[in-house]
Amino acid sequence: MKKVLSVLMVCFMIGSFLVGCGEKEKKNPSTENNSGEASTSNKDDKDPVKLIVWGGVPGESGPQDLVDAWNASHPEIQVEYVRFVNDDTGNTKLDTAILSGEQIDLFFTYGVDLMKKRVDSGMLENLDTDEITAFIKEHIAGEGDGMVRIDGGLYAIPTVREPYGIMLNKGMLDEAGITIPDNWTVEEFMDIAKQLTTEKDGKKVYGASIVIQGGLPLDISQAVLGGDHFYKASGDESNFDDETFKANAKLKELMDAGAAMPYEEVFSRKLDTYAHPAYLGSEIAMTHFSAWMLRYVKDLENYPHDFVTTFATFPTTEKGVANNYQAFLNNFICMNSKSAHKEEAMAFMKYWLTEGSKYMYKAGKMSVWKEADPEEATKAILGDNAEQLFDVEAYKKVMFNPDSQYIIDTVTVAYPQLLEVYKEESEMYFLNNTTLEEYLSNTKKRADQEIKKALK
């Protein structure tokens, strides 16, 4: 009897274990019917289709309004917005979620290096269809000019125009009696940074922060050369021996002179991607900016400050050298190639790119939609008390610079690795572990090796 009981119990245990496995199996959306039947767009259907969209902008800064507006007018397709933090960790989280088969129909990619990785991994649906081409021609400014293509395919559509530049503490400028010259050079930028370096209430104020993108120097080179500036024209060799990269490297002299925030502090306070907390805390007088950063300037609750922010274009290498590449098409909307609701996702994608884009103004996102009104966008981006916070004229000058051209990357061989090499070597240089010559030659040598490896 005992034996029978024990055998029964064991059978029960095995049974329950297997049932557990089965349950998991059922919940995995990747095993769902993928034939399109599951994704009916039949309005009589009681169950609306549910789409999940992942983006880097906090829901309350605009995306939630956009989604709510869509959901109200499209009862048959209900969208849920999930925010991920757009840094290495956040992007890894997104990749892993897609990988594990979690339902994500649309998501945002915020850089060509990431887009390249995701295309190589087959995560992105190729959007090179007649339907999309016609849509872009009809609705998107530039009609497709300047859109990044990876290996000849269009895998993502940029949703915003993103000019960038320098934002400055106007109070400090006025106090020092400085006006920013038009078409300023790196030399002038450095002089002004030194003049703006002071002590305030026993606290050191640095003239500038010169670190961007997780550890690179301000990229003067890109503003001069435009897209593909990491590569020689042939595309099979890196370009780090170009004169313009010396201008990037020159900025480190500001750190040495104590006029730019030292790298140690930038690194340990994680100001290497976004330096706005230091800028709004009056610890630095100028830093690079993009329109989306202005949402922090408007956020007086978390970043209380009483100075006006003014704007300037990026400096150039030397007088007379054009540096018009100061805008990106960015915030690429992508479709998961494994989405079970591609048709519905496409409809929502089009909405985000057109009608829905106005909800994103307050997050600092200038739409690529042909019918978007720049005045309305500027109003929403600068907020209600624009005059108290911003030098509105200077903002318009930078944002609507008629000479501005888009940075378009077309060569993407080993791009993620090149970025990593440039970042690491820059860190070593900032921390005085390498000399200027070593820095430039190491970067060039290692980048060339990575390109060779990828082309093998």
Place this chain on the structure above:
Amino acid sequence: MGQTKKKKKINWTAWLFIGPNYIGFIVFILIPVVFSLIVSFTDFNIFKGLSGMRFVGFDNIKEMFSDVWFTSAVKNNLLFILGTIPVLIMVSMVVATILNNKVYLKNTMRAIVFLPYISSVVAISVVWMKLYNPSKGQINQLLMWFGMDNPPSWLASTTWALPALMLVGIWMGLGYNIVVYMAGLQTIDRALYESAQIDGANGVQMFRHITVPMLSSTTFFLMITNIIGSFQTFGTVNIMTDGGPGKASTVIAQYIYVAGFRYHKMGYAAAMAWVLLIFIFCITLFQWKLQKRYENNF
């Protein structure tokens, strides 16, 4: 004849009992391990699935040795082991001996030293990042208060990032090592100490000539588990420095993660994981051999 029948029955029941665990082991451990071995000879990219897999032979292994990120990771890992394990072993043995005797607030002290071992790595990392901040961190404030003009910038310095992480590693591992040593101390015959005392030995001599040798098998056990643990260091590095500045604090487990999940090179990551396994296996074998020789000398 009846004997064998009976035996078979007993085996059947036994199989049923270990069945659930066995199935779990096969599904969640054995199959993934074998799969990762297969994958390490391919250019498997998880997003492309099995259909996009190409067999590349030993290319992944070859690439490793010309990959500066990997070689730095190995170097840093070895430094990490050399810097943490001797300190861990020595300090935990001494502290365990002290806690094993009659000390004031013994139980509270035990709880305090064990706490870091069971705390969340993320919480620990965030707190230590605050402590290590070059200008506002408590560590440097203290050093400056003692008159040091230029204290190290810890996590933001290519020289000090790894030692800073070692210190956190030591602090986290102490609790476990101490508890294991205390268990080891319980097995030492008190009579040895009593006779040593009669012979006039003092505390230090007793520690040196009784405690240390009698704990040798515990020490070997801890050496092996600590070395394996050090090779698996990931959380603190990932959160506190992400392998930086430059490549100063990249360690193998963290680079495996970066290669697999950030560059999507799963085949390469699996190959590195297997190289790491062979590494650890060789070190463990070597330690076993040493231990055998050591014990035979007794």
